[in-house]
Amino acid sequence: xxxxxxLLAALLVMGSLAACSAGSEEKVDTIKIGVNLELTGDVSVxxxxxxxxxxxxxxxxxxxxxxxxxxxxLVIYDNAYDQAKAVQNTEKLIEDGVxxxxxxxxxxxxxxxxxxxxxxxxxxxxxxxxxxxxxMDGTVVNPWVFRSCFIDPFQGRVLANFASxxxxxxxxxxxxxxxxxxxxxxARIFTEQLNKNGGEVVETASYADSDTDYxxxxxxxxxxxxxxxxxxxxxxxxxxxIGQARSTAGLEDVKIIGPDGFEDPTLNDLAGGAQNVNNxxxxxxxxxxxxxxxxxxxxxxxxxxxxxESVSVFAALAYxxxxxxxxxxxxxDSTDPQAIRDxxxxxxxxxxxxxxISFDELHNAVKPAFLIELNNGVAVNATIVNx
Amino acid sequence: MLEFLNQIINGLSLxxxxxxxxxxxxxxYGIIRLINFAHGEIYMFGAFAGMLAITVLxxxxxxxxxxxxxxxxxxxxxxxxxxxxxxxxxxxxAALITAIGISFLLQNVTAMVMGNNTSAFPxxxxxxxxxxxxxxxxxxxxxIFGVTIVLMFLLQFIVLKTKLGRAMRSVAVDKDASVLMGVxxxxxxxxxxxxxxxxxxxxxxxxxxYHIRVVFWMGTAPGLKAFVAAVFGGIGSIPxxxxxxxxIGLMEAMVAGxxxxxxxxxxxxxxxxxxxxxxxxxxxxxxGKNVKEKV
Numbered sequence: 292x293x294x295x296x297x298l299l300a301a302l303l304v305m306g307s308l309a310a311c312s313a314g315s316e317e318k319v320d321t322i323k324i325g326v327n328l329e330l331t332g333d334v335s336v337x338x339x340x341x342x343x344x345x346x347x348x349x350x351x352x353x354x355x356x357x358x359x360x361x362x363x364x365l366v367i368y369d370n371a372y373d374q375a376k377a378v379q380n381t382e383k384l385i386e387d388g389v390x391x392x393x394x395x396x397x398x399x400x401x402x403x404x405x406x407x408x409x410x411x412x413x414x415x416x417x418x419x420x421x422x423x424x425x426x427m428d429g430t431v432v433n434p435w436v437f438r439s440c441f442i443d444p445f446q447g448r449v450l451a452n453f454a455s456x457x458x459x460x461x462x463x464x465x466x467x468x469x470x471x472x473x474x475x476x477x478a479r480i481f482t483e484q485l486n487k488n489g490g491e492v493v494e495t496a497s498y499a500d501s502d503t504d505y506x507x508x509x510x511x512x513x514x515x516x517x518x519x520x521x522x523x524x525x526x527x528x529x530x531x532x533i534g535q536a537r538s539t540a541g542l543e544d545v546k547i548i549g550p551d552g553f554e555d556p557t558l559n560d561l562a563g564g565a566q567n568v569n570n571x572x573x574x575x576x577x578x579x580x581x582x583x584x585x586x587x588x589x590x591x592x593x594x595x596x597x598x599x600e601s602v603s604v605f606a607a608l609a610y611x612x613x614x615x616x617x618x619x620x621x622x623x624d625s626t627d628p629q630a631i632r633d634x635x636x637x638x639x640x641x642x643x644x645x646x647x648i649s650f651d652e653l654h655n656a657v658k659p660a661f662l663i664e665l666n667n668g669v670a671v672n673a674t675i676v677n678x
Numbered sequence: 679m680l681e682f683l684n685q686i687i688n689g690l691s692l693x694x695x696x697x698x699x700x701x702x703x704x705x706x707y708g709i710i711r712l713i714n715f716a717h718g719e720i721y722m723f724g725a726f727a728g729m730l731a732i733t734v735l736x737x738x739x740x741x742x743x744x745x746x747x748x749x750x751x752x753x754x755x756x757x758x759x760x761x762x763x764x765x766x767x768x769x770x771x772a773a774l775i776t777a778i779g780i781s782f783l784l785q786n787v788t789a790m791v792m793g794n795n796t797s798a799f800p801x802x803x804x805x806x807x808x809x810x811x812x813x814x815x816x817x818x819x820x821x822i823f824g825v826t827i828v829l830m831f832l833l834q835f836i837v838l839k840t841k842l843g844r845a846m847r848s849v850a851v852d853k854d855a856s857v858l859m860g861v862x863x864x865x866x867x868x869x870x871x872x873x874x875x876x877x878x879x880x881x882x883x884x885x886x887x888y889h890i891r892v893v894f895w896m897g898t899a900p901g902l903k904a905f906v907a908a909v910f911g912g913i914g915s916i917p918x919x920x921x922x923x924x925x926i927g928l929m930e931a932m933v934a935g936x937x938x939x940x941x942x943x944x945x946x947x948x949x950x951x952x953x954x955x956x957x958x959x960x961x962x963x964x965x966g967k968n969v970k971e972k973v
Contacts, residue, residue: 499943501899507688507930507934510684514681563805
């Protein structure tokens with residue numbers, strides 16, 4: 292039943308969109324951009340804010356006269372977090388004559404549509420696909436896929452800079468989950484960058500993914516001299532580690548830093564209560580707490596445009612992706628998909644709401660992260676930290 | 679040296695939990711020669727029962743602990759009556775496989791009812807840390823150790839000083855002779871399951887409070903380790919299970935604390951390696967009796 296309803300909803304959306312695009316075909320001077328998002332289904336919570344941010348960006352750019360005098364028009368299809376649908380949508384978008392595709396929100400859908408887009412010479416720009424394989428075609432980069440978010444391990448670099456510069460840490464100890472690639476990569480890249488900054492990783496303690504008792508490792512770490520504890524893991528383990536650290540002698544107040552895996556409503560509970568989550572910092576893609584003027588303006592405009600109270604990370608990433616694409620089209624001086632791709636690839640650093648973004652050779656975004664400080668389990672402060 | 683003493687405290691807290699679970703394994707094995715692989719799931723069930731008693735029934739902690747023990751004892755009895763009793767005359771393999779089946783059943787039903795996400799056990803006590811000249815013990819560790827010791831004395835009292843205990847010991851030695859002596863064997867076995875399950879549930883509630891994370895698969899690894907503890911101490915022997923539990927807990931803490939990044943992730947492997955060595959060197963375990971089984 293639920294499936295039927297969502298299918299009907301999807302059909303209705305498509306119907307109305309088809310009607311829109313049919314009506315506007317007489318206008319010659321529009322640039323059609325395809326949107327392929329998870330608007331229904333399990334992960335619509337990612338796709339829906341991204342759609343709104345795309346629409347906001349388009350309405351702003353059109354209000355300012357469009358790109359090179361041409362108005363931008365979105366052709367939006369829902370893939371319902373279904374790979375087959377995502378591929379179908381891509382084929383439809385190609386028929387509709389779009390110049391590029393924004394989306395999808397998830398790595399899985401983006402990887403499903405990447406081969407189709409590549410075969411048809413159309414670029415795919417995902418705001419939030421963080422899997423490192425998304426922009427790859429086997430062992431080489433897929434020239435047609437880009438993303439406006441950083442990939443997970445990249446946070447190791449930002450966290451090391453934060454530890455060295457903002458926390459003035461010289462000596463760091465790391466807790467690493469030996470059963471998780473995410474954790475091991477973060478720890479590796481963190482260590483590299485910290486060494487470059489003149490810091491030192493005094494000790495790396497490993498544990499298995501299913502461990503729940505960290506007291507022994509923490510007791511052993513507490514005999515070392517260090518400034519910051521880096522817990523490179525998701526909340527399910529990190530929460531427990533934070534809680535157990537707070538009841539270990541010598542670690543009651545030590546600064547704990549971690550990746551975006553900390554951003555999870557269960558973190559405080561697993562740490563044994565919000566009162567244990569002090570002096571904890573984690574990196575993430577975006578935060579509305581930042582007093583950066585671009586962020587403040589975007590948050591205000593987004594709230595006004597959508598009539599919503601909160602602004603999700605996904606909206607911010609999508610907003611930047613849309614503007615980067617506009618900038619690439621503008622710089623290409625053409626609506627030829629190949630020209631737009633080349634222009635996006637060589638786009639000089641772009642200054643967006645999630646920071647100054649450029650691409651590395653694998654089309655991953657090189658950009659700052661937002662370091663959130665938790666006080667009594669509540670985010671109180673966001674610092675922008677450059678890579 | 680201080681760190682070493684602190685590690686011993688960490689190990690004893692963890693060991694208490696393994697010992698409580700190991701007692702159930704060893705008692706059931708002692709009385710019907712069945713390795714009850716569903717026992718780890720009773721521990722998991724106990725943790726959930728304790729959590730719900732606190733969050734839904736709003737019971738204070740010690741009542742919640744007793745509630746979880748009673749409910750889990752009932753579950754243990756139901757499992758024994760429904761799954762094991764009909765198989766008592768069949769081969770041991772059939773009962774063993776049934777035990778594994780029950781283990782999966784309990785895990786999956788729990789995942790279905792409670793969801794497959796991690797839940798957080800409510801923190802009902804403010805953790806205090808006591809400092810004895812550098813040796814630091816937190817209040818939860820004292821609670822775990824205290825409850826375990828009390829339950830162990832209670833169990834020893836039941837087994838050694840009561841009529842029920844005498845019945846349990848006699849069934850363990852010779853079932854048929856016990857029947858002839860007027861012992862109700864079925865009831866004795868059922869009560870053994872109830873006591874074992876209650877102890878596992880107590881361990882589950884304590885670990886919930888200590889480690890906070892409660893999830894449907896949480897019984898698997900501690901269940902296996904408690905089994906290793908029971909074998910290490912000599913399966914069938916109650917003091918053996920206690921010693922085995924503490925030994926495994928201490929060993930884990932030492933490997934995790936001193937193993938460095940090379941060994942510490944493999945602390946579970948070290949525990950299983952120990953099982954293999956024990957089985958090779960002293961197959962009957964530390965305190966086990968070397969009884970030749972009649973074929």
